[in-house]
Amino acid sequence: QKEVEQNSGPLSVPEGAIASLNCTYSDRGSQSFFWYRQYSGKSPELIMSIYSNGDKEDGRFTAQLNKASQYVSLLIRDSQPSDSATYLCAVSNRAGGQNFVFGPGTRLSVLP
């Protein structure tokens, strides 16, 4: 059973701070890693993808991947109240299907 784990939260950070969201996965064959944001009552929205070890930056978002530790994280700099949402980590190998696995999500609350 391939698993993706996240702290359910809620993670509360003050406006302007860095929010750090973490995700671990069990399948060492995983090759693709994604972060989705889901606002309450809405569908998930892809915000970051990362495929190789290291950091990938996109605006205020940085994804970090460490395949040896089977760990992927998302940093949100200068957090805004509009970043308050549930963040889902997703992990996949090339087989797709059941091998594209979502974590349970971490609820982030950015306090004004």
Added chain:
Amino acid sequence: GAGVSQSPSNKVTEKGKDVELRCDPISGHTALYWYRQSLGQGLEFLIYFQGNSAPDKSGLPSDRFSAERTGGSVSTLTIQRTQQEDSAVYLCASSFTGFGGYTFGSGTRLTVV
């Protein structure tokens, strides 16, 4: 279309009735997933289509659930003899490949009364 389109957006049905949910993926996307999300819960995998390959149906919760994808494009999820526990948001997602990032539709909120 520009995005993944799902219809209807809301469906209220009586227990025991059959329902059909439709997903129109992004043009050219070969991979298509159906997920279910109950209130406050995570995403539950239902079924996966990839090109002309046999679908991965391993997530369907019972034989009341079935899905098809015609011509490698539009997909229909059918729930027969609906039960109250089927009430959830049903999400469709598509991708150009089977392992890339997926784009979700806005979902169908199903309520069984």
